[in-house]
Amino acid sequence: MSATETAIASAEAHSAHNYHPLPVVVASAEGAWMTDVEGRRYLDLLAGYSALNFGHGNRRLIDAARAQLERVTLTSRAFHHDRFADFCTELAALCGMEMVLPMNTGAEAVETAVKTARKWGYRVKGVPDGMAKIIVASDNFHGRTTTIISFSTDPEARADYGPYTPGFEIVPYGDLTALREAMTENTVAVLIEPIQGEAGVLVPRAGYLPGVRELTRERNVLFIADEIQSGLGRTGKTFALEHEGVVPDMYVLGKALGGGVVPVSAVVSSAGILGVFKPGEHGSTFGGNPLACAVALEVIAMLRTGEYQERAAELGDHLHRELGLLAGGGAVETVRGRGLWAGVDIAPALGTGREISERLMEERVLVKDTHGSTIRIAPPLVISKEDLDWGLDRLRTVLSA
Structure with missing residues (x-):
């Protein structure tokens, strides 16, 4: 052979x-x-x-990784390290946000966004315990964990993995009327991809994303943008939402953030949203590790040039x-x-x-x-x-x- x-x-x-x-x-x-x-x-x-x-x-990214490999690669979040603050500061600035919660994979970041939205709903919005609802779009792809495939409409991704996690409502992608009708006082977030990649690179009609932003503001609901595939330069803007002048409450980032060198993901939002966490309530051994931060900092620097x-x-x-x-x-x-x-x-x-x-x-x-x-x-x-x-x-x- x-x-x-x-x-x-x-x-x-x-x-x-x-x-x-x-x-x-x-x-x-x-x-x-x-x-x-x-x-x-x-x-x-x-x-x-x-x-x-x-x-x-990419030589810049490989050099950044190699230099960090010679210094320190992992501390866990039990200790501070000298790349973490810069990473959080620079990524927040790139996104026009205030705080960063780093993870590793895209699916971990989506799970983090789900947990953040629910905790914000209970602690800030005042939703009764256990009643939080998150609205998602049909034909979505946000990852493959048990919770995430619970709100998938793809039989290949979903079949044979039940029982499924409750708390999600699925509406047609691009349908503002359906989104409006699905919202209740217990809705804490709308989670969508500005462009649906796995579904076949589906771009919603003009006005849909601004409409989502308007509806979520009116109803005190978080707009979570999964820009794991569409973000960080892919569409000709730093974020796909920029094409329609939309800023969400929360970005979910991954993939290109690690430069193809290491897995890096993050949830980026305001202090009023990510500030709901207290020590011990969420974490990751490798999330925000020195090697990941060093590579991601170089990615951010490259994107800042435009x-x-x-x-x-x-x-x-x-x-x-x-x-x-x-x-x-x-x-x-x-x-x-x-x-x-x-x-x-x-x-x-x-x-x-x-x-x-x-x-x-x-x-x-x-x-x-x-x-x-x-x-x-x-x-x-x-x-x-x-x-x-x-x-x-x-x-x-x-x-x-």
Whole structure:
């Protein structure tokens, strides 16, 4: 067997089959390119679901991590360390907020946001104990913990994991009337993705997000924005909500915050909201560790230049213009997205999203499918226009074949 076949066979024999990866085995990567165990190079148009916004092996981030590795990597929150205050201060400033509660993974940050909203509801809003409700949107993807999949509408994510956590109400994404009707005096928060990534990069109609902001203010309800995939430069702005001039009560961040080096996530909000916690009421051994803070501080510094947001906006316009030329020609039905992020609905007659992804892999381009015949395109923000065009040419080749 080849090195690729051997590695895949071993993985399938000894790891749980909770993923169905494409049959490529990556050995190294740099920028927007990955190289497999047999020396073949592939253009990465997935960027780790936005975890690799700054590309593979970004020198600034690797240097920041290496320097911190030589000093201290973990203290737990039992002690202060010299990177923590700067991380919290800088991230709060980037978000226009006051306080930060750091965690590790995106799902942990969403769980933290849920706990924060409930505690705020009981301590500040005055909701009766055990009665807090959080409204979410259909087709959401916020993670895979038991509580989070309890409010998922995706059968694959939800089935066979009950009993489910109560306290959530699901309304159609983009429907302000349904949202208004679902709100009661016990509603403590509305949790939504400004753009639904896993659902196929769904962008709500103009006015929906400002409408959510208006409704939540009127009813004294927290607006929680899950910007784990959409945030930190991906859409051409620091946050996707900025496209409609909306500021939430709480940001949930992850993925790109760790620069593709370490898992870093955070809930960022006001002192009046995150201030509900007292010592011992919530925590994480690794959350806010020195290594994570050092890398995230460099990510924040890079975002402060505006360079990556501008690049995502400029190349994103080019990406959507080129993809738009494919739409309506029989091969592509619909293109959605914003910035360097697109959901492409392939005509079902050409194959499933998985089949198209496999054909693109044969052309040395890596993307990932979602639901049916949809593929997602989300390259690292550092990709060159020439490489992006090369990848789009490969897509045209696959579709024309």
